[in-house]
Structures are given as C-alpha cells and as structure tokens.
Amino acid sequence: MKGDAPRASRAPEPPAAPAATDFVAAEFKIHYRQYLDAKGALVGKPPAFANDPEVMKSLYRAMTLVRTFDYKAVALQRTGQIGTYPSCLGQEAIGVGYASVMSDRDVMFITYREQAAQIWRGVTLTELLQYWGGDERGCNYSGPREDFPVAVPIASQATHAVGVATAFKLRGEPRVAVCALGDGATSKGDFYESINLAGVWNLPAVFIISNNHWAISVPVEQQTATKTLAQKAIAAGIPGIQIDGNDVIAVREVVGEAMQRARTGGGPTVIEAFTYRMGDHTTADDASRYRKPELISAAWKNDPLARLRTYLANQGWWSKENEEALISECKNKIEAAVAEYSAIPPPRPESMFDHLFESLPPALAWQRKKLMEG
C-alpha cells in the first residue's frame, strides 16, 4: 500500500548531547553568471569562444534570423495566414545559446517559445510555419528526428526528458536530454518530480528555465516565494545556477559546462536564464491589460541582439554592410519559406486517422470511411 515504503530520511544525525540543539544542517548558495553586459561590454574574463569571430558571428546570425522570422510570423498571424503564434521576441539568446552546444545526438524537450533552439537544431522555417499554421506535419521535423515536438501543457516535457535521459544512461550513451521550460513551469509538480528523479538517478539532463518574468499575465513574483528559480534545484539535490539569459556568451558557456557534466556522468543541472518576454504571450493575448508599457521600453535596454551586435562591432568583426546583408539574407530565407508553406496542400481530412495507431484498428475503419464520404 501507498506510503508503506521506508522513508529515506536525510536528516542529519543529531549530536549525542545536549538534547536540545540548533545548528546549521546544510547551507546552499546560488551563483549568477554574466560575461556580456547590457551595453555589450565584457565583464570579467570571457570563455575562449568569445574571442572566436566565426563562433560569435554564427550566434548573432542565428539570433537575427530568429528575430526576423518571429516578426514575420506575427505579421502572418495578423493577416490570417497562420494561427495563434507565441512570439519569442527578446529570448533569442537562450535558445541559440543552448542549442549551439548540443550535438545532433542530444535530444531536446521544449515548450512553445523555443523557436530559436528549433531553428538552430534544423527544424525548417517552413515546418515552423506549418505547425503554427495548424498542420501536424510541421512536427515531422526533417532535422532533429528524435527531438520531441513542443509541449503545450507546461512542464510536462520535463518528465519526457527524464525518460530519454534514463534511456541514455541505461544504454551507456554519452548523450544529454535538454529540457527548456518557462518560469511558470517551475510552479508545477511535473517540474519538481522530474528534477527530483533526475537527481536521484543522476541522469544526463539539463533543465533550462527561461525566466521571462511572465506566465501570460502572472508575474514571476506571484509564481513563487523563492528568491530565485535556480534554487528549486536544491530541493532536488542537484546544481542550480542563474545566468543572464540575454547574454549569449553566458548561456553558451554555462549550458556547455552543464552538458559536459551530464555527458560524463556528473548528473543533471538546473539553469535559470533571466530574460524578458518583450511581446504578448501569444497573438491571442493583449499584454497591455496587465503590463505597463514602460516595462517593455526598459526591457529593450537589455536586448540580447543589440548587445551582441555592439560587441561584434567593437571587436571589428561586424559592419553596417554586414548587418544589411544579413537582414536581407534572413528576409529572403523567410520569404522562400513562406512561399513554400503557402504552396503546401492542406492535409486530407482522413489523415487524422493515419497515425492514430501504427495500424488502424478495424473498429475505427468505418469512421475513417464515413469521414472520406464527407
């Protein structure tokens, strides 16, 4: 019966005497990491890759493609060409940063505001438009075949990440399950059950929380009384760290460290990445109902793209011409994807039966037939 299992108490052994006592049973600290400040200046000694123009420019190019795509997707929704769409404006550095340290063999578990990571991983712009345009075929990614599709219910994907990390561990494979969540997701039991199991089984998993401050209309202060979200890792007995999520150097570096640890048997990590949701929750939301506009203008001062552009320019790696060429290249890619998306014939109605089961049970065949008859 439930609850009969012996409890593994971790309470410290009380000293023999005196009978009543009070001592510090355990102490914890949460560190914060930033390399590139909001003005694009380095703070402290950066990791080696920050001195590699090719790496840094590739991150910037990806972030710019994501932002250009994001603007276009919102416009497409406004003109009725795709369905409800969740903008990732302002959160580009996180997705690009963590995806850039994943290998093709790692597996990703995300919620719906992670277009940056999806694009880096090889999900095509056409597939993204197809999914947000209301067509399941958009989740049949041509790129990362083992990555899970976006999880919409919030935090449920953390449990899948734990399952896949268990698979890696059981097979002895040096692969990592990377799970991205929002700040609201850390209020759910799914998140805690997952980091707890990841801790107790020492699984190769990295949990990245994009703390964009808002779960639709509820600010993070109303989600939790904890001072940080990273400290929730402490309850699972695993490392937790905060980073500036708008600093792509910090994201890439800290996630990279966690990935390396996970890959070599060092277990899971929770990373809280500070960012800000600069757009509405989705195109169906109007954030002006609950959020003062000055908060957005303040958030723009922390823009992840602007600071990286400044850094690149200050290093002499990026010019106005480079910028113009990049914007035009992104626009061309996106226009091509929109054209490709628009030309895809809609799914056949009976296709809703195609992948319900591996083979359709006879009991359902008549329903499919009826649907085909219209």
Added chain:
Amino acid sequence: MAEVTMVGAITMALARAMQDDPRVIVFGEDVAKNGGVFRATDGLLERFGDKRVLDTPLAETVIAGMSIGLAAQGFRPVAEFQFLGFAYPALDQLINHASRLRNRTRGRLSCPLVFRAPMGAGIHAPEHHSESTETLFAHIPGLRVVIPSSPSRAYGLLLSAIADPDPVIFLEPTRLYRAQKEEVNDNGHGLPLDTCYVLREGRDVTLVCWGPVVKETLAAAQTLAGEGIAAEVIDVATLSPLDLDTILTSVEKTGRLVIIHEAPRHIGPGAEIAAGVAERGLLSLQAPIERVTAPDTVVPLPRLEKAYMPSEKQIVEAARRVVTFS
C-alpha cells in the same frame, strides 16, 4: 505447464517478455526489491537486474512521463501504478502526450508503453484502492484499454500489450488476482487485442462483461443454465478500441442483451455498447437492453462494497427479465 493464479500469470508474462525482448523494462513504486504490493513483479529484480527492474520515487506524473521518453527511445517500458486510484496523475500524460505522440509527429515518434494498474473492489481495501474508472481511459483516442479476467488471458493479453507498438493501459482486477488457478503454458504466445472473447456459447441471451465482473457473470450463466436459459458470455477484454462486431453477431443470435460492468453507470462503457447495438443491431433485439452496473456513487468503504459491486443475483434477474420480455 504450470497452474498459476492471475497475478502469477502476470509475473510469468512480464518475465517472458523481459527474457524475449531486451527492450522491455519494468518500473514503478515498490516494484523492484519488494516485488510490487501484489507481488506481480516478484523475482524480476533478481532475475533481470537493477537496470531493467527499477524502483522509482513516489511520483506518478514522472513515472508516466518518463515512460513516454523511454518508449520514444525504443524501450518497451512497463510501468506499474500501485492502484488505479493513484494513476490519475498519469491521465495528463496519457491524454496530452502518450496517446498522440505518434499522431502529432506524423509517425516520427511513437509510444509503445504499458501502464499496469490494479482495479476494482472486493478486497476490503482502504479508500482509493477499489476504483473501476476504466471509462476515463476508454475515452482517450489513440490509447488501448485492456482488462484481463483469467490467468491465461492475463498472460496472453499482457504479452500482446507489451509487444503492441502503441500505448496500452492494462487494468488488473484485484479480486481476481488469486481467485482462480489455471494451467498456463509459458510459451510466449500473446492473445489478440482489439477482440472480444466468447467464454460461453448460448442462444437465449448475450451477457457482455469484462474484468472484475466476469466471475459473477459466468456464475450467473451457470445458474441460468439450470433454469433452461442458455446465456452467451462475452468478455470484451479490450475495451478500447471496441470489437462491437462480436457483440452484434451474438445479439443477432440471441436477440437479448445484458451488459455488466463495475464502472459507474453514467456514460459508462455499457452506454456505448448499448448505443452501438441500437444503431447497428436494433432489429435483432427482442427485448430492451439491460445494464447491471455499479451505481453512480463514490465507491464506498469496504463495509458497503458488496452492495456496490454488480452481483450474480442482479445479473441473473436482469437476464430473466430480458428473456421473458414480450
């Protein structure tokens, strides 16, 4: 051939599946060292080791969700939920993920998992330990709901559930776990899913049942036989997807139908079966359809559970009524 109880047959099937297929792993609360609270996984840890038989933390949501991750990676996870009353956190994962992963990725990922859970009343258990809420699961598209009612069907159906490429919830009636011993050939052969099993042939009335109430229904058929009423007893076995054809064929012959289930009556599976027969077999019917079910109440504590469960007497009386209807 060994004579085993239903729970013994389940252990036998799990061991057989693990021996024949290295992808099969078993986990849940208290399943490894303790062998499960009903001992369904007894001995598996010793035989297959702690990489294939795992005790999890007490956390049903992640037990359900991690099964999906493992299944998508090519494992064949068999997760035990200690009682059906504790499996409801898994509903979110079953509805939102397991049952639709194949569909929403257009076949890129699939979810061949089995969730086992003891169900039903009749063992004088505390609250939440006596649930027959199979209806909740049978309403989920993309999920198979399989309920055995004898040692041999438990063995064969569980093997097929584990081999199935899609998610299956396998509900095990607790009061049948040790109710009967039967010779079961541990030959690794599964029994077909998605099909009803005709347990007893008869020309006068069709008794449709599954899981915990099969025992009472068979006893009722025996009593009816003494009165000259030949009842055909159908064990649905796979509640979803439902093999209505076998039921229709039987009703064509008998013209009379009684549906028995321990699930609450309201929108219970009996309603779906009755509606299906009304739609496709109305002209075969010579009497109104009757349902013998648990009432639409909360499952009572053990002092009243006998009154809650469908009884042999109720089944006999319902069968008499439909047979004598004119």
